[in-house]
Amino acid sequence: MPKRVEDLQRSWAACTAADEQKHAVIQGLFDHIEALSSELADTERELLDKRDALQQIRGRESDAIKRIKDLERQRDRHIFAAVLIDGDNMPFKDDLVKQGFHGGRKTASLLKGAVNSHLEKFVPEASKQLINVIIHVYANTKGLGKKYKEMDLLPASGTFEDFVRGFNMGDELCHYTDAGDGKECADVKVQTADQILAAMFDFYRHDVHCHKILLCAPSDNGYARLLMPHLEDTPLCARITLLRGARFASELQNLHARFHVTSFDDVFRRGTLPSFEPRAPLRMTPPATPDQGYAAVAARGTSSTTPLPTMQGPSASPATANKNGKPFIERNAQGYRLDRRIQFSSDDYKSLKPRKLCNAFHILGKCPYGGDGSCNYKHGKRLPAEKIPALRLIARSSPCPAGVWCAEPDCIYGHRCVRDGYCDRSVCWFSDEMHDTDTRVATVV
Numbered sequence: 001m002p003k004r005v006e007d008l009q010r011s012w013a014a015c016t017a018a019d020e021q022k023h024a025v026i027q028g029l030f031d032h033i034e035a036l037s038s039e040l041a042d043t044e045r046e047l048l049d050k051r052d053a054l055q056q057i058r059g060r061e062s063d064a065i066k067r068i069k070d071l072e073r074q075r076d077r078h079i080f081a082a083v084l085i086d087g088d089n090m091p092f093k094d095d096l097v098k099q100g101f102h103g104g105r106k107t108a109s110l111l112k113g114a115v116n117s118h119l120e121k122f123v124p125e126a127s128k129q130l131i132n133v134i135i136h137v138y139a140n141t142k143g144l145g146k147k148y149k150e151m152d153l154l155p156a157s158g159t160f161e162d163f164v165r166g167f168n169m170g171d172e173l174c175h176y177t178d179a180g181d182g183k184e185c186a187d188v189k190v191q192t193a194d195q196i197l198a199a200m201f202d203f204y205r206h207d208v209h210c211h212k213i214l215l216c217a218p219s220d221n222g223y224a225r226l227l228m229p230h231l232e233d234t235p236l237c238a239r240i241t242l243l244r245g246a247r248f249a250s251e252l253q254n255l256h257a258r259f260h261v262t263s264f265d266d267v268f269r270r271g272t273l274p275s276f277e278p279r280a281p282l283r284m285t286p287p288a289t290p291d292q293g294y295a296a297v298a299a300r301g302t303s304s305t306t307p308l309p310t311m312q313g314p315s316a317s318p319a320t321a322n323k324n325g326k327p328f329i330e331r332n333a334q335g336y337r338l339d340r341r342i343q344f345s346s347d348d349y350k351s352l353k354p355r356k357l358c359n360a361f362h363i364l365g366k367c368p369y370g371g372d373g374s375c376n377y378k379h380g381k382r383l384p385a386e387k388i389p390a391l392r393l394i395a396r397s398s399p400c401p402a403g404v405w406c407a408e409p410d411c412i413y414g415h416r417c418v419r420d421g422y423c424d425r426s427v428c429w430f431s432d433e434m435h436d437t438d439t440r441v442a443t444v445v
Contacts, residue, residue, distance in 0.1 A: 014015075051158065079211040080132040081119055081203040083111070086217035087139025087176070088243045089401075091269045092163075097148055100158045104166025107267060108174040111135060114264040115214065118241065122212055132351075137167070138179040140313045147273045149255065198226065205236055216243035224251035231258055245269065250398055253429070271403040271431050305341075327409040333442040336404035336433065337415040339396060348390035352383075359395040361386060363412050393418070404437075 096103040096110075147159030154160060167176045182213045194322045204210040217223045220360055230236050241260040242248075245268045330338045358377035361367040365382065369375040383391060392412065400406045400413035417423050417430040428435075 004390045042193040050272055060326055078209050080134055080209055081115060081212040081214065082200070082210055083115055083133060083135040083214040084201060084204075085135070085137040085243075086139045087141075087144065087179075089272060090216045091144070091273050092154050092267060093269050094151075096267075097160070097163050098153050100155070100162040101166035104163040104168070104176075105170035106166075107163075108135070108167050108170030111264065111267050112171060112174070114267055118214075118262050118381075119212060122373075130155060132173060135171075135174045137174075139176070141178040144273070145366065151273070178192075201226065205230075205239070210239070212239055212241060214241045214243055216245070224249065224255060227255065227259075229253065243268070245271075249401055271405075272401065273405065273432060275292065317330060328444050329407065329409065330441045331443045331445065332438045332440055334404075335443075337406050338437070338439055338441060339415050342389050342393050342396075344389040344393050345386075346390075347391060352387065352390050357383070357391065359412055362391055363395065364410055399434060403431060404433050411429065 091097075092107050096107045099106065112133050112135070115135075116131075119131060119133075141160055141164055144175060145154070148154045148160055154230050163175045164178075167174055201213065201215070204213050215223060215227075227240070231242075237258050238260075241262055242252070242256050244261055244263040330340070332338055358367055358375050358379050360382045361377075361379050362373070367375050367379065395412040396414035397418050398413050399417075400411055400415050402408065402411070405417050406413075406415055414430065415434065416439075417434050419428070420435055420437060423430075423435060
């Protein structure tokens with residue numbers, strides 16, 4: 001075969017190989033395009049499925065939102081406020097009690113009106129005309145009736161039960177219930193979980209229809225312990241309002257800032273009722289000049305070397321003792337309890353004031369909370385007798401829950417403002433009747 005022909009054959013073979021290579025490349029491109037098209041179709045189907053699922057979810061979400069709004073509207077049509085009152089610690093105004101049955105009806109009306117006014121700022125606009133107010137008062141009605149009789153607030157032919165009956169008939173949602181006898185019968189119901197009022201508080205705080213809870217018992221520390229477990233529950237704290245009557249008890253004073261606070265001065269008495277039994281008074285000649293204010297004494301103090309008054313040891317009673325060693329209480333012409341001036345060391349006062357000691361333990365030798373483990377204040381070794389007067393003055397800076405009518409011989413709290421005569425009443429813990437006190441002794445009981 002001529003050389004020229006061989007060259008042409010080799011050239012053709014080379015061209016054929018190149019064409020086959022190009023064909024293979026093009027076929028590979030077609031195969032890749034087909035694979036991508038298949039993946040794209042799968043992705044499109046998957047997106048369609050997800051879109052359909054999303055539309056279903058959005059539809060269910062929209063239905064759920066509508067149901068929630070319907071439930072909220074139904075809830076708001078049935079919301080209520082619960083008012084829980086310890087009647088022993090929050091007595092109604094004397095002039096209302098005097099009116100007996102009609103006073104009870106008037107009290108129920110005034111109280112509901114005051115609560116509704118307070119609720120204006122907390123209730124949804126659409127529900128303001130629909131909210132109900134449920135009022136529960138628990139008290140020792142027999143004991144209250146006896147006190148009111150002693151105070152001549154009830155007519156000779158009338159009883160406190162007339163007032164209670166009028167209160168209960170004044171509104172179908174107002175309930176005044178006799179909690180029975182016992183010094184703190186009503187408040188035990190709040191303090192312990194198995195008692196009625198505590199169970200009601202627990203029930204109402206879980207009820208979605210209960211928009212507000214008004215707790216009315218300012219002068220008893222037991223209610224502080226009822227509230228303490230819930231201090232970190234901000235939504236619940238926002239639902240609770242503490243009603244101020246007499247000054248808050250010390251433990252409530254420490255935590256009341258976590259809650260709404262209000263007062264109904266047209267309904268409740270500013271102070272608690274007198275707790276003393278009338279006894280034959282021992283007439284004494286009043287001093288020629290009134291006693292000086294405690295603020296002046298505290299400001300002047302005594303030097304650290306000034307002799308302190310003779311006492312019967314750290315557990316001596318804060319009441320004055322007669323010749324037989326029995327304590328008695330001095331009262332002025334209004335019947336208000338008087339606190340005698342204390343001679344004390346200013347150095348002791350300054351050193352003890354920041355220590356947060358348990359006053360009852362160191363002064364009386366006994367703690368009302370049972371011991372160091374359950375008390376928020378320091379026990380340890382009791383103070384020596386010479387430091388007790390300064391601690392007594394510190395204890396008197398807290399007003400007595402029983403107020404000027406206190407009849408407890410061992411009471412260590414103040415029955416007269418320690419800054420009387422120098423006091424800014426707008427920020428004072430002591431009630432009005434504990435200011436401008438007539439310090440002349442009229443009776444001793």
